[in-house]
Structures are given as C-alpha cells and as structure tokens.
Amino acid sequence: MHQHDDVAWAFVDALYAASRGLRRDAAVGAAGVTPGQLRLLRALSYAGGPLRAVDLAEALDVAPRSVTTKVDQAEEDGFVRRLPDPHDRRARLVELTDAGRDALAQVSIERRRGAAERLRRLPAPEREELVRLLRVVAADDADV
Numbered sequence: 740m741h742q743h744d745d746v747a748w749a750f751v752d753a754l755y756a757a758s759r760g761l762r763r764d765a766a767v768g769a770a771g772v773t774p775g776q777l778r779l780l781r782a783l784s785y786a787g788g789p790l791r792a793v794d795l796a797e798a799l800d801v802a803p804r805s806v807t808t809k810v811d812q813a814e815e816d817g818f819v820r821r822l823p824d825p826h827d828r829r830a831r832l833v834e835l836t837d838a839g840r841d842a843l844a845q846v847s848i849e850r851r852r853g854a855a856e857r858l859r860r861l862p863a864p865e866r867e868e869l870v871r872l873l874r875v876v877a878a879d880d881a882d883v
Contacts, residue, residue, distance in 0.1 A: 761857070762774065777842075777846060780819070780835060783795070783833065784840070792810060819835055
C-alpha cells in the first residue's frame with residue numbers, strides 16, 4: 740500500500756467517524772425518529788409535495804414493499820399521511836405532516852448543535868480552515 744493510500748484511508752475513516760458522531764448526536768436529541776424514517780422524511784421534504792409510494796421507493800433506492808413498511812411506521816408515528824392520488828384511484832400519495840416537518844427541523848437543530856460542539860474542540864482559525872479544506876475536497880472537479 741502506498742503512503743497516499745494510507746492518507747486516503749485515514750481521510751475516509753475520519754469522515755465516517757465525524758458523520759457517525761453527528762448522526763449519533765442528532766439521534767439523542769430527536770428521539771422517536773429512526774435513521775430510516777429520517778431518510779423517508781427527507782425524501783418527501785426534497786420532493787416538495789406528496790409522492791406515490793413507487794416514486795418514494797425510487798428516491799430512496801429501495802424495493803416498493805420496503806417503502807410500504809417504512810410509510811406504515813411513519814404514519815403510525817404521525818410523521819406522514821396517505822392521501823388518494825387524484826390521477827389514479829388505485830394509488831395513494833404520501834405526504835409529510837406538520838409533525839414530520841417538525842421532526843426534520845429538530846434533527847437539523849440537533850445536528851447543528853452537535854457540529855458546533857465538535858468544532859469547539861478546535862481554535863476558531865482551524866475551524867474555518869477545516870471547513871474551507873472540506874469544501875475543496877467536496878467540490879466537483881469542474882468547481883476547483
């Protein structure tokens with residue numbers, strides 16, 4: 740293995756560890772929202788309106804039957820509701836409820852709080868440099 744490969748692996752490991760920590764921080768504050776539900780709620784939020792289950796499955800890259808189970812649980816928890824599809828009497832649409840939007844907002848707040856706490860481990864100039872460097876490596880080649 741080359742020295743460059745060791746640095747690349749260390750970079751990947753550090754990013755994963757930081758991401759896991761942020762998710763864990765948010766999970767503590769946002770009790771009641773599972774990671775799977777969070778993905779579901781985010782997909783609905785990004786869609787900007789109700790989605791058919793088949794479209795939701797495609798957005799989540801999961802089997803349609805898997806979406807049914809996720810929607811059932813999210814509906815039971817009050818995060819989504821099913822509506823009739825006005826264009827297809829056999830189909831149902833899934834939309835976020837106010838509780839679902841509130842859960843997304845809470846997770847966002849908790850992630851920001853957790854990120855701020857983790858960043859406080861560094862002096863301010865190093866925090867800014869870390870963010871700057873991450874933007875460089877996150878950019879598409881065309882953006883560099």
